Amino acid sequence: MAPTTNGQTPAERLLEILGPVDTFHDQEALGDFGMPARMMTEHLLEPVAKGSVTSRLGPLEKVHAFWFAGMSCDGCTVSVTGATTPSIESLLLGAHPGLPRLILHHPVVNVESGPNYLRAHEEAIQGKLDAPYVIILEGSITDETLAMDTGGYWVGQGEEPWGPNGEHRTVTTDEWIARLAPGAAASIAIGTCATWGGVPAAEGNPTGAMSLMDFLGKDYRSALGVPVVNIPGCAPVGDNFTETAAAILYFLQGFGPLPEFDELGRPAWLFGDTVHRHCVRGAYYEEGDFADDFGDKECLVEIGCWGPVVNCNITERGAINHHGGCMNAGGACIGCTMPGFPDKFTPFYTRSPGSAVSSTASRLMGGIIKPLRNITNAHLNREVRWDREGAVPSAWSREKSEPGVVADVFHRFYDKLRRSGDTARNPGEVWGKRVEATQRSGGSATATMAADDVHDRIGNGSDNHRADES
Ligand code: SF4
Numbered sequence: 358m359a360p361t362t363n364g365q366t367p368a369e370r371l372l373e374i375l376g377p378v379d380t381f382h383d384q385e386a387l388g389d390f391g392m393p394a395r396m397m398t399e400h401l402l403e404p405v406a407k408g409s410v411t412s413r414l415g416p417l418e419k420v421h422a423f424w425f426a427g428m429s430c431d432g433c434t435v436s437v438t439g440a441t442t443p444s445i446e447s448l449l450l451g452a453h454p455g456l457p458r459l460i461l462h463h464p465v466v467n468v469e470s471g472p473n474y475l476r477a478h479e480e481a482i483q484g485k486l487d488a489p490y491v492i493i494l495e496g497s498i499t500d501e502t503l504a505m506d507t508g509g510y511w512v513g514q515g516e517e518p519w520g521p522n523g524e525h526r527t528v529t530t531d532e533w534i535a536r537l538a539p540g541a542a543a544s545i546a547i548g549t550c551a552t553w554g555g556v557p558a559a560e561g562n563p564t565g566a567m568s569l570m571d572f573l574g575k576d577y578r579s580a581l582g583v584p585v586v587n588i589p590g591c592a593p594v595g596d597n598f599t600e601t602a603a604a605i606l607y608f609l610q611g612f613g614p615l616p617e618f619d620e621l622g623r624p625a626w627l628f629g630d631t632v633h634r635h636c637v638r639g640a641y642y643e644e645g646d647f648a649d650d651f652g653d654k655e656c657l658v659e660i661g662c663w664g665p666v667v668n669c670n671i672t673e674r675g676a677i678n679h680h681g682g683c684m685n686a687g688g689a690c691i692g693c694t695m696p697g698f699p700d701k702f703t704p705f706y707t708r709s710p711g712s713a714v715s716s717t718a719s720r721l722m723g724g725i726i727k728p729l730r731n732i733t734n735a736h737l738n739r740e741v742r743w744d745r746e747g748a749v750p751s752a753w754s755r756e757k758s759e760p761g762v763v764a765d766v767f768h769r770f771y772d773k774l775r776r777s778g779d780t781a782r783n784p785g786e787v788w789g790k791r792v793e794a795t796q797r798s799g800g801s802a803t804a805t806m807a808a809d810d811v812h813d814r815i816g817n818g819s820d821n822h823r824a825d826e827s
């Protein structure tokens with residue numbers, strides 16, 4: 358995939374071939390065509406949305422969001438409609454204090470269709486839109502110059518009178534993006550196909566599929582100076598998108614700085630850690646317990662999990678509404694959030710070469726640590742009274758023998774060790790009292806003296822006694 362030709366980005370090259378556009382649909386002549394509700398989605402939601410915008414504090418009342426689909430399975434749309442913190446509905450209704458409401462133009466969810474659906478797109482290109490806009494891409498960008506050679510196209514959305522002599526022609530997703538990106542307040546890629554090319558850009562790649570960054574080039578900046586924002590995942594966690602969108606909206610409203618993004622434009626607070634660090638199976642890995650088959654409860658690294666080297670937050674956030682998500686639900690990580698996905702992770706569900714070293718180390722370490730933990734765990738599962746009496750008064754524990762001599766010695770040793778630092782029982786420095794005691798003795802007291810003094814006072818309750826006397 359060559360992102361630039363003669364120093365041009367694929368977007369610039371496409372626009373050079375297509376040329377500028379200046380003819381648009383005659384809105385008057387269109388009337389209600391393609392509007393079963395006889396109004397646009399924005400106007401349909403307006404009465405409810407305006408009612409909830411009671412505490413708008415910034416300059417923006419609304420921000421348009423143009424959603425485009427490239428080479429996509431629509432999984433990103435499904436994820437985002439399931440998001441809960443915040444939900445897409447609350448963003449559309451302007452339900453968050455101070456946040457401008459989102460006017461979403463989405464080919465699946467809007468009620469208007471055809472040329473009326475494209476009305477706001479046209480106004481944005483002409484600079485006539487009544488509010489700032491952002492563009493959102495799910496699915497990868499195709500190289501439409503390849504399809505043009507045969508007179509076809511890969512991915513399109515609607516028709517415009519931009520053909521020779523004003524004829525209508527299909528407008529590709531690439532063309533919409535290339536024309537709208539320079540004027541957008543932000544350009545957001547959602548899902549791994551849009552962020553890094555993903556499955557359509559895997560080896561072979563007949564459509565020349567690429568990411569939004571590859572298409573717009575490294576020098577791309579939005580109208581507000583923001584590079585492409587990337588929220589990867591296949592499908593992504595919907596909340597990762599809505600949370601980032603809300604943070605960007607707060608930025609546009611002037612309520613806060615631009616949130617922190619990493620060197621690849623990922624929200625740093627969401628993708629800074631590996632998924633392994635928050636995995637529910639992490640303790641199995643640490644103790645060297647590994648699953649042989651899917652369905653086992655242990656760590657999945659030996660049957661193909663790449664979690665230790667993959668930036669993703671699904672184990673802590675869940676897939677939807679804090680539920681589910683890969684290892685939580687029994688699946689191994691195949692690295693779907695990563696720029697190297699899928700080619701650098703295939704064949705899936707086979708042990709990665711690097712995991713042999715770390716899992717062997719975990720096995721060795723776990724072989725020592727796990728038995729020690731088991732002994733301590735058995736000890737902590739007993740009341741002190743049961744230790745003293747040498748029996749557990751539970752019918753459930755009849756089958757379980759009392760600790761043997763070795764375990765008993767270990768438990769006693771462990772208890773001694775634990776209580777050796779107990780300052781309530783031993784003379785020792787008590788935090789916060791040292792200065793006070795030192796000052797009282799004219800600055801010459803040693804730490805031990807000060808501690809002994811405090812200990813004595815606590816021990817015999819002399820202060821309380823004096824207080825009572827007074
Ligand atoms: S299942 Fe994967 S992410 Fe979870 S602990 Fe094992 S290697 Fe790490």
Ligand code: SF4
Nearest residue numbers: 669683690691693694
């Ligand atoms: S855990 Fe791995 S496979 Fe699952 S969403 Fe995260 S990166 Fe993708």
